Amino acid sequence: MSKYPEGIEELITERVAVFREGNSITDRNTLPDNGNYPLADHQWLKIKDVICLFVDIRNSTGLSATTHDKSTAGIYELFTGTAVRMFHELGAGYIDIKGDGVFALFNKDQVHRAFVAAVSFKTFAQEKFLPLIKQKLNGAVDVGFHMGIDQKTVLVKQIGLKDAEGRDRRKNEVWAGKPINMAAKLAARSKDNELLVSDRYFANLSSDSHLQKTCGCVATSAEAHEVADIWSSVDLTEEKLFDFDAAYSMVNCWCSIHGDEWAKAILALDE
Numbered sequence: 001m002s003k004y005p006e007g008i009e010e011l012i013t014e015r016v017a018v019f020r021e022g023n024s025i026t027d028r029n030t031l032p033d034n035g036n037y038p039l040a041d042h043q044w045l046k047i048k049d050v051i052c053l054f055v056d057i058r059n060s061t062g063l064s065a066t067t068h069d070k071s072t073a074g075i076y077e078l079f080t081g082t083a084v085r086m087f088h089e090l091g092a093g094y095i096d097i098k099g100d101g102v103f104a105l106f107n108k109d110q111v112h113r114a115f116v117a118a119v120s121f122k123t124f125a126q127e128k129f130l131p132l133i134k135q136k137l138n139g140a141v142d143v144g145f146h147m148g149i150d151q152k153t154v155l156v157k158q159i160g161l162k163d164a165e166g167r168d169r170r171k172n173e174v175w176a177g178k179p180i181n182m183a184a185k186l187a188a189r190s191k192d193n194e195l196l197v198s199d200r201y202f203a204n205l206s207s208d209s210h211l212q213k214t215c216g217c218v219a220t221s222a223e224a225h226e227v228a229d230i231w232s233s234v235d236l237t238e239e240k241l242f243d244f245d246a247a248y249s250m251v252n253c254w255c256s257i258h259g260d261e262w263a264k265a266i267l268a269l270d271e
Contacts, residue, residue: 018042025155030107031093037173039158044176049108051151051201053092053118054183055083055125056101058144058192075133075143076100082129083121090117096173101187103180111204112269114149115211120263122147122195123253130192147194148186150179151201178243185241190249196234199246210265215258 002009023042031047038045057079080102087095087104091113094105106114125145133143160171186196205211216227234247254262 030109031105033093035094037156037158039160039171044155044157046153046155048153049151050154050177050179051106051108051111051114051149052103052179052183053087053106053114053121054101054103054146054148054180054187055079055121056099056146056184056187058146059142071133071136074136078132079125079129079145082124086121086124087117090120092117094173101184103183105180108151108204110270111151111201112206112211112266115205116263116266118147118149118195118197119250119252119254123259126193126253144192146187146190147196148183148188148190149195149197149201150182150186151198151204152179152182153177154179182242182244186247189247193251195250196247197250198242198244199248200244202231202248206269208265208269210262211269214252215255215262217255217257 004012018041021042023044025044025046026038028045028047031050032045057075080097080100083102083104084095084097087102091106091110092104093107093110096103104114104117106117125147130144137143154175154177156173156175158171159174182198186198190196212230214228214230230250230252231248234249235245236242236247237245254260
């Protein structure tokens, strides 16, 4: 007699057999342009040095679908909907939604495009999202945002199945590897006005001044506008959550005068 409902033991036997047969790995340098990820058993893609930008809502658990239903719906739609559309507009090769979070993936030759996407969303979150939700909630819930970036090789395939009508409803891409997990952990460690990036992603950024210094429009004293460093280092050697020892923190947003100029100059660095 089986300990499972009818048909389930046979299903498990089949999946164990698939596991024992092993898998084939196809190496790639970029995410598939057509969005076609393998669904068949045994087939995986290995994509080199994928960049993951992860954003999510801080303290989303404080929002109640019972007492703050309209506010909760509006906050998710503003944050998540804007993230998806912005990252798409800025050329992300893959975008997915995980609860209140969004992650966007960029190819290894899009290091600076990923940075522009991050600063653009950070500027929106800090200057539009936070003021709007604070006004909406009137102090009832403390809500903010998190952001992180990491870069490393991943394995990916679709896992799941088509439903009875043959529609693609019960499958999704599964990403095995560090960058998505590490980007999410960096995001969880970040503050509302902070972008945290891993040292291995930071090492691939250009030393161009547009990526290292502010334009000087933000006053650093009552009387003077000064050019300042954008990045500060963060020691992670005592934090076992990460597989790297350092991160870099950025708290700046796009300047209202030079933002577009800076973004164009940074995007040109990938060309």
